[in-house]
Amino acid sequence: MTGRPIITDTQNTWCPGCGNFSIQFTLKNILTELEQEGRSLDDVVLVSGIGCHAKIADYLNINSFYSLHGRTIPAATGIKLANPRLTVICCSGDGDSYAEGLDHLIFAAKRNIDITVIVHNNRVYGLTTGQYTPTSPLGFKGKSTPAGTLEYPFNPLELMLASGATYVARGYTRKMDQLKGLIRGGIAHRGFSFIDTLQICATFFPAADYYTPRVYDLTGHDRSSFEDACLKAREWDYSSDAPIGLGVLYQKKFPTFDERMARKEMSREDRERAILELLAARA
Numbered sequence: 001m002t003g004r005p006i007i008t009d010t011q012n013t014w015c016p017g018c019g020n021f022s023i024q025f026t027l028k029n030i031l032t033e034l035e036q037e038g039r040s041l042d043d044v045v046l047v048s049g050i051g052c053h054a055k056i057a058d059y060l061n062i063n064s065f066y067s068l069h070g071r072t073i074p075a076a077t078g079i080k081l082a083n084p085r086l087t088v089i090c091c092s093g094d095g096d097s098y099a100e101g102l103d104h105l106i107f108a109a110k111r112n113i114d115i116t117v118i119v120h121n122n123r124v125y126g127l128t129t130g131q132y133t134p135t136s137p138l139g140f141k142g143k144s145t146p147a148g149t150l151e152y153p154f155n156p157l158e159l160m161l162a163s164g165a166t167y168v169a170r171g172y173t174r175k176m177d178q179l180k181g182l183i184r185g186g187i188a189h190r191g192f193s194f195i196d197t198l199q200i201c202a203t204f205f206p207a208a209d210y211y212t213p214r215v216y217d218l219t220g221h222d223r224s225s226f227e228d229a230c231l232k233a234r235e236w237d238y239s240s241d242a243p244i245g246l247g248v249l250y251q252k253k254f255p256t257f258d259e260r261m262a263r264k265e266m267s268r269e270d271r272e273r274a275i276l277e278l279l280a281a282r283a
Contacts, residue, residue: 012055023091026179046062047065051093054091083271110164114256115193124205136151157170198211
């Protein structure tokens with residue numbers, strides 16, 4: 001299909017000022033470019049989890065799959081392995097991927113699954129009205145911690161580097177042009193692509209005044225150096241007043257899980273026939 005409207009007419013219920021709008025329209029612009037370049041959007045699948053971010057599956061007119069809370073990545077992995085020709089994009093929240101689904105995130109990075117994971121990191125459970133997440137700062141006052149959380153946040157970039165991710169980046173929803181480049185780069189990368197996106201929650205964690213004066217572009221950074229990437233990842237610990245580097249921290253070529261997996265190439269017709277035969281055998 002060509003010339004399809006990328007944004008659906010589904011009523012959008014995100015709060016005014018929500019950073020999800022930036023991610024939605026960034027993906028819309030990327031999908032438009034991909035189609036103009038001759039790629040069929042029927043070969044793109046969007047997988048979302050549970051949370052405010054997940055509504056993006058309703059708002060983008062492409063193949064999509066709602067997963068269970070924390071199970072975005074295993075669903076995306078199954079889709080990619082079943083049909084490696086597909087471009088599989090995960091939209092997940094920080095609570096979704098860094099709490100309930102943390103083990104899946106780590107093992108997808110370890111296996112170098114060829115999917116692109118965009119974490120809508122607003123550092124709060126917005127859908128359930130303001131509980132703290134693994135990236136909320138120390139002392140964060142939310143519905144579950146009115147006196148302030150006693151936990152330090154963890155650093156997802158450092159964790160992804162340690163887990164074996166082959167494309168690690170950080171973006172910011174108030175820098176859409178840069179975010180577009182990071183996501184396009186992740187989609188083009190052959191392997192596990194991870195983009196931690198600092199996303200403004202206008203209602204429960206309006207942190208733009210904190211981020212904007214601290215963010216800077218990683219110009220001149222050697223993305224091929226694992227050691228340099230680790231230093232940049234540790235520069236800001238998601239709680240301090242240190243500068244926040246935006247861009248690609250690390251990228252390397254490495255065999256993907258689906259390349260190493262023994263698999264017989266099949267046509268679409270043969271694949272559908274095999275699926276029907278499998279279902280009939282289990283009926």
